[in-house]
Amino acid sequence: MPTDANEQSVGLVTPITHHFEHDFELACGKILAGYDLVYETYGELNSERSNAILICHALSGNHHAAGFHSFDDKRPGWFDHYIGPGKPIDTNRFFVVALNNIGGCSGSTGPQSINPATGKRWGADFPGLRVRDWVKSQAELSDLLGIDVWAAIVGGSLGGMQALRWSLEYPERLKHCVVIASAMKLSAQNIAFNEVARKAIMSDPAFHDGNYLEHDTLPRDGLALARMVGHITYLSDEVLGSKFGRELRSGSFKMGQDEGVEFQIQSYLNYQGESFSGAFDANSYIRMTQALDFFDLAREYDNDPVAAFENAQCDFFAVSFTTDWRFSPERSQEMVQALMAAQKKISYVEIESKLGHDAFLLPNARYQEVFAAYMNRVHKSIKRKR
Amino acid sequence: MPTDANEQSVGLVTPITHHFEHDFELACGKILAGYDLVYETYGELNSERSNAILICHALSGNHHAAGFHSFDDKRPGWFDHYIGPGKPIDTNRFFVVALNNIGGCSGSTGPQSINPATGKRWGADFPGLRVRDWVKSQAELSDLLGIDVWAAIVGGSLGGMQALRWSLEYPERLKHCVVIASAMKLSAQNIAFNEVARKAIMSDPAFHDGNYLEHDTLPRDGLALARMVGHITYLSDEVLGSKFGRELRSGSFKMGQDEGVEFQIQSYLNYQGESFSGAFDANSYIRMTQALDFFDLAREYDNDPVAAFENAQCDFFAVSFTTDWRFSPERSQEMVQALMAAQKKISYVEIESKLGHDAFLLPNARYQEVFAAYMNRVHKSIKRKR
Known part of the structure; x- marks a missing residue:
């Protein structure tokens, strides 16, 4: 505090x-x-x-x-x-x-x-x-x-x-x-984005049909992806542009130096996805998005x-x-x-x-x-x- | 023909x-x-x-x-x-x-x-x-x-x-x-969607750091997800709405009958993703989206x-x-x-x-x-x- x-x-x-x-x-x-x-x-x-x-x-x-x-x-x-x-x-x-x-x-x-x-x-x-x-x-x-x-x-x-x-x-x-x-x-587009999020979670082999806790693991990649999609769509094009634009976090635009080039928006999204996937439960995310779709x-x-x-x-x-x-x-x-x-x-x-x-x-x-x-x-x- | x-x-x-x-x-x-x-x-x-x-x-x-x-x-x-x-x-x-x-x-x-x-x-x-x-x-x-x-x-x-x-x-x-x-x-939002697509492919364990062909497999789930994101974003909210709305493909909205409920937009997207993932190369998709980002x-x-x-x-x-x-x-x-x-x-x-x-x-x-x-x-x- x-x-x-x-x-x-x-x-x-x-x-x-x-x-x-x-x-x-x-x-x-x-x-x-x-x-x-x-x-x-x-x-x-x-x-x-x-x-x-x-x-x-x-x-x-x-x-x-x-x-x-x-x-x-x-x-x-x-x-x-x-x-x-x-x-x-x-x-x-x-x-x-x-x-x-x-x-x-x-x-x-x-x-x-x-x-x-x-x-x-x-x-x-x-x-x-x-x-x-x-x-x-x-x-x-x-x-x-x-x-x-x-x-x-x-x-x-x-x-x-x-x-x-x-x-x-x-x-x-x-x-x-x-x-x-x-x-x-919700509109069809909204349902579509939620479907991508759920699919990302369920495709993660660590998901184990939702019983990941019994397998002592977490579908981190899938949940991170779901969050990345959410994050992009909950922000406007405008704010992403003004916040990140095409700025690089690492590497260089110079020809011949493509290795390791990363836009700031990429690393930001990856960070957001990863921190969320450690803090939220994948099954909860699925149930919540289903309730959204059904409403x-x-x-x-x-x-x-x-x-x-x-x-x-x-x-x-x-x-x-x-x-x-x-x-x-x-x-x-x-x-x-x-x-x-x-x-x-x-x-x-x-x-x-x-x-x-x-x-x-x-x-x-x-x-x-x-x-x-x-x-x-x-x-x-x-x-x-x- | x-x-x-x-x-x-x-x-x-x-x-x-x-x-x-x-x-x-x-x-x-x-x-x-x-x-x-x-x-x-x-x-x-x-x-x-x-x-x-x-x-x-x-x-x-x-x-x-x-x-x-x-x-x-x-x-x-x-x-x-x-x-x-x-x-x-x-x-x-x-x-x-x-x-x-x-x-x-x-x-x-x-x-x-x-x-x-x-x-x-x-x-x-x-x-x-x-x-x-x-x-x-x-x-x-x-x-x-x-x-x-x-x-x-x-x-x-x-x-x-x-x-x-x-x-x-x-x-x-x-x-x-x-x-x-x-x-x-491209705008930051565009790069962000491409990053989600690449991440989906690379997170698929069948991707094997891009050497999936040597492992006799394909990162189908990842590529399908990438395509689903592309598909949603290359269509308008309007057309998704008029094409699919909130129509169900299976199941019923009736309370107590939630099992197996699927919106048409869900099955459509899954179909699109799956058919694409059998026909396109994941490494090509990654290289193409990178060229897009860099332009x-x-x-x-x-x-x-x-x-x-x-x-x-x-x-x-x-x-x-x-x-x-x-x-x-x-x-x-x-x-x-x-x-x-x-x-x-x-x-x-x-x-x-x-x-x-x-x-x-x-x-x-x-x-x-x-x-x-x-x-x-x-x-x-x-x-x-x-």
Whole structure:
């Protein structure tokens, strides 16, 4: 934890693990005989229990959304730019809950957990997941924490899909739905990139059909490749160009000196891939991307998103970023159109950014400003209720 | 060959292989002690030898640009939509030459050839290539065929880079330079995708550091992955969406029936990857993508493309496609700007298409029309000279 991090940081935080004893039926029909959720909280729950904000994570995120786990920690939680005292999700006002989803690899029940039926790790046998499974487990966490109604549920990317699913499944349990850089469903191109990522993992001979832990190995190359594809597509062409251009890391462009030539972008990508592949679980990556592919908000409503949103009771806030080409502004606009047609309250802003999809995690003055303004509104609506 | 293919087809064609006996020095300084080029020709060379058109191929192309190799052939050459009697590159008027580049895997000297120094296949030891190496070998082929001046040199994508390099290296040897869906250099994002492709190949344990043929195996999974990435990025989001959308090939979206669910886009990509990996050489793919990455038209001219084009003597025709995001219209526009600033004759058209980068190979009425119009001009300039 940097010494200058204190003022706008939630500071040191400690994850909590809760074991739910009861059976948990997944959308696929399979049953988890009990499950763990690991979560963190920031700020204080007010006496009316009305100031709680739920943070849903994206593909490679987890429960550690803000603050630091120790004084040695160099990097704060993944959404630290937007959660903390005086930040848009102001921990002086709100009680913030962030969890690791089922199927993840940061402490909640997932492929690395022991399957009680066999006494071995789940590995590839961990059941397939849908976004609704996460939302259902998050509802059980809400019950545990005594939160009947969330002041807001906030998510970016795959996290935004969870927030959207909440608004349909538990319409009376949230006041505001904040959907950042997300979509009502993936495009064929998105599914295609996810397929490449999964194929890269599964082609790695160290994958052993998903039972790599039993073989005491990890599909590092495959997971690194998957991450490289993700990394390229979550950034914009523009930011890659301005960050790396055609600069060399080693070697020379001079004719006759081709050996060992490496562009900076190559070594950067390889570094990103390798560090990720040591830190994330391949089976989790597969399950998460499958949930992404399957999510289709309006499928059960005859593919009519207006009909899907009919039951929603919350207000909506949507944010998109100009250079995000995996969750493009068009996808957010479609959602906004459907919400308006369903006569819901929806605020939408498209933020100018060069950073592609990753912009939703990174500092940006305008994003900061409109996010803070919306969260102010959320806060005011809490106060009015009292 | 389909029976109805005759009228606008060059019909049956037979590749010719020529062995060049002399040493060929590559840009990297290494020497090929003789080399083979395989090529095809369509149409007749006129007595003035002034109606010859050179076709340069892209990443996975070869010498088979038009017509059929046998009556059993189901698919014609890769540029058959645009080469043939009455087509834009009209074989009633032009003598068309298409070759497989050095480093390829369709018959010209490449990684699968025997290294005369060792008596074994080159494999991974095949020297690194630059676009200029191809252009130099194409100039030797021109000498062989007695073509002092090409009426036009035509290329798309990586082929366009060869046409551009010709205009700088042998300015007096071409009258027209046709550059389709190409660029003066790759962006960092392009290099990044190529790096993923190479990494996928090299991570495949069957790659054996490039010496897979000696191990009697092929890095099929790696090459399939590389092709999948290429395929996604050479198509537009739009065309993937309209072609596949979120349609399933197998299984059902119904809850509890997740097993075996596959989107059509997944099976399509897997099919594309697998069929390519049986037909193309992995080392060739690596060498070709490296040449792509290295190409930088203006690098030796202080990064000033205007200075680079100063010596060019030919007229230029550039084409781009609206949804091509790997060789976007912006890249063509930069080239056009530089050519105008260098006071060259340049015609440029941006074609409306939903097909992404692959549009340059596919039927398109407007593209057909402007391409034919330009080639008419090329033909008229030949006649005027007589």
